[in-house]
Amino acid sequence: MNFAILCAGNIAGKMAKTVSRMNEVTPYAIAARELSRARNMAGQYGFQKAYGSYEELLNDENVDLVYIASPHSHHYEHAKLCLEHGKHVLCEKPLTVNQKQAEDLFSLAESKQLFLSEAMWTRFMPFADKLRETLDSRVIGEPLTLTVSFGQNLRHIERVVNPELAGGVLLDMGIYPLTFASMFFGDDIAQIQSSCVKTNRGVDSQDSVTLTFKNGRMAVLNFTFLCPYENRAVIYGEKGRIVLDQFYMAQSIQVYLNGETEPEIISLPHDFTGYEYEVRAAVKAIDSGKRACEEIPHQETLRLLGLMDQLRAEWGIHYPFE
Known part of the structure; x- marks a missing residue:
């Protein structure tokens, strides 16, 4: 191909x-x-x-x-x-x-x-299936809370700050924490609470989004283009927690059980750069005559875009070309 x-x-x-x-x-x-x-x-x-x-x-x-x-x-x-x-x-x-x-x-x-x-390369990474397997094993008990921090200093990059280029941290970076929460806590959302700080050009520079799910789980997501964050995801359960550094492209899963200071580390290195997995999935889908990758159905792309549309509407962020 x-x-x-x-x-x-x-x-x-x-x-x-x-x-x-x-x-x-x-x-x-x-x-x-x-x-x-x-x-x-x-x-x-x-x-x-x-x-x-x-x-x-x-x-x-x-x-x-x-x-x-x-x-x-x-x-x-x-x-x-x-x-x-x-x-x-x-x-x-x-x-x-x-x-x-x-x-x-x-x-x-x-x-x-x-x-x-x-x-969306996060959906195709080797860690994704392994993390689902680890959560399903209930090694940390019932997963209850998910937190993600994602921050970089990108204020000097024009496409991030310019409303004519659909700027703002939500579309550029916030989609990663929202995707992570969707992948592992699902889409049965009962309530969304959020806030943002806007620049003088009218785009969002730092956002906080809390998703409360109907099963009682909660995801707390923070993202910014003003300064570096830990860029880490943590899933907490009754018996421990799971930590993923560089959560959007993680190459290991750290499992901490209550009372333990040293984690079990599950290593999942990339073959090359991490982009190879989405390409392989695309080739597999095309060879099978499919219109989408099974890792990211069209409906899931639409759902996340709809969620971001809703957040922008609440924040009063509308791009000039929309």
Whole structure:
């Protein structure tokens, strides 16, 4: 399967590096608005073709699967362009800025019988199945509380602070804690309480979201682009707790039982960079004639986008192009 990358920014480089080491796909083409950038990345990672426009890439009949690595403000436009050219699409998170855009894309993909998936890499990581297995074993008893902290100083990055680019910490970073809570505590939410701090440009810079579930569980999520946090998730139960450092791409699970100071460590190292798992899942789905990866059904993408739409509405955050 010939793999192509649309856009040649930082995350595109990480994916290009990953794909260059994989056997499941052929590193075929990279496109950027500046041909020199596409050529540099293609040359560095062994891609066969470089294009100076996205349209040129999509007119190449040998392209099978396109990974979209542009800013999320442009995901809808670029995914739609790919689908209209008959290409399967793996698109960086969030798939779109809002739920309505995603509904339109899924409808288009279905009408053209094409694969379309959100590349939320956390859902595809090896730790995900192992953590579910560990929670189901009740080694820490009944899981009751989940906390996630996720913070980085990104205030200097224009796409994060600019409302014209769908800026704000919720879409850029908050989607990770919300996804983590959804993966391990489910979607049966009874109540949502939240607050945010907005910048003078009208985007959210730090947010706190508490999800209370109908079974009595609670998830407390904090995220910011103003300063570094621990970037850690903890799940607490009656008999102990489970800790995941760098929770969004964790390579180990630490299990602490009550009264113990040293954890049992379950090591789950990545094969390459961590991006390989979403690519493998996409290839598997396409080969099976499916429209989505089983790890992230379309309905789950829509549900999380709807939740973020709801939060933004409560906070009074509306992007100029919406």
